[in-house]
Amino acid sequence: MDKRPLDTLLQRSLPRARTCWSRPAGCPGIELCLFDPDCLEGPLSHEEAQLVVAEPAYWSFCWASGQVMAQWLLDNPERVAGRRVLDFGCGSGIVAIAAAMAGAREVVAADLDPDALVATDINARRNGVTVTLAGDWREEAPPEVLLAADVLYDPENRPMLWDFQAGADAVLMADSRLRHLGNEDYRLITTVEGRTWPDLNEFEEFNRVRLYWAPGVGLDGAA
Numbered sequence: 225m226d227k228r229p230l231d232t233l234l235q236r237s238l239p240r241a242r243t244c245w246s247r248p249a250g251c252p253g254i255e256l257c258l259f260d261p262d263c264l265e266g267p268l269s270h271e272e273a274q275l276v277v278a279e280p281a282y283w284s285f286c287w288a289s290g291q292v293m294a295q296w297l298l299d300n301p302e303r304v305a306g307r308r309v310l311d312f313g314c315g316s317g318i319v320a321i322a323a324a325m326a327g328a329r330e331v332v333a334a335d336l337d338p339d340a341l342v343a344t345d346i347n348a349r350r351n352g353v354t355v356t357l358a359g360d361w362r363e364e365a366p367p368e369v370l371l372a373a374d375v376l377y378d379p380e381n382r383p384m385l386w387d388f389q390a391g392a393d394a395v396l397m398a399d400s401r402l403r404h405l406g407n408e409d410y411r412l413i414t415t416v417e418g419r420t421w422p423d424l425n426e427f428e429e430f431n432r433v434r435l436y437w438a439p440g441v442g443l444d445g446a447a
Contacts, residue, residue: 225350227257230284233339234259237279238272245350248318248421250291253298254325256316256347259284261422283315283340288418289374289398290315292433294322296398296414301326303369303396303437310334310358310367310392312384313375317344317355323371324353334361366391373398382406389441397436400429410436 227243234241244260247253259281297304297319305327311320314333317340324331333344333355341357348355358364370392375381376399385407388395397410400418413435 225257225346227346230257230343230346233342234281234284237281240264240272241284243284246421248286248291250288250416250418250421251286251295251298251318251322254294254318254321254347254351256286256318257343257350258286258316259422281339283317283335283337283343285424286316286318286421287374288420288431289400289433290318291421292416292418292435293371293373293396293398294318296416296435297322297326297371297396304328307368308332308365309369309371310361310364311355312361312370312372312388314344315340317347319371319373320344320355321348321351321353323369324348324355325351328369331355332358332361332364332367334358334364336360362391366393368393370395372396374400376405377401385410385438389438391440393440395436395438395440397438398433399436400431400433405436407438409441410438413437 230243242260242263243257247255304323306329308330309323309328310332314320314335320331320333370388416433418433419431
């Protein structure tokens with residue numbers, strides 16, 4: 225699988241960067257094209273740091289929550305098997321790929337970042353599965369299961385918890401940022417230790433991923 229398109233995308237924010245194929249420690253059954261930490265010889269210059277902040281390539285890292293959700297889906301395929309699934313904020317595509325491998329009838333990978341959709345397409349084909357790519361998830365048909373991993377890093381995103389319920393029959397959520405979601409419909413399934421791949425040496429509290437399941441709601445707001 226040709227990874228040169230992803231190298232080109234990554235080098236827009238960090239000219240000396242490159243990608244490599246690797247298997248995240250939290251979900252080794254899936255291979256992804258991600259940032260290659262060996263390409264950095266020495267610290268980032270001020271100019272490089274500004275470029276990275278201005279145009280972060282989130283898709284080039286596999287975040288802990290995504291790894292935990294992907295592995296859980298592979299271990300519990302009955303949650304998505306035969307169902308239409310949407311992966312919100314797909315990033316590298318690991319969750320969408322896992323859902324397809326777990327037997328989902330259709331998988332839509334949605335992300336507002338077009339670069340993430342390129343990465344997801346390449347990674348899906350590398351793993352021998354097919355996913356449908358989408359920009360705005362609201363323009364897609366309502367899924368039976370909506371998957372969302374590590375999308376609550378900004379507190380202003382918390383209303384999405386209710387938006388997801390209104391737009392799907394059920395929601396599977398993975399998060400390592402909030403100790404309490406503030407929505408009692410989301411029931412904790414499990415807590416798993418995980419680290420971003422490649423490792424960004426984040427605070428230990430961000431390495432604890434909590435996985436939740438919530439029912440969808442009708443137009444009247446009743447579950």
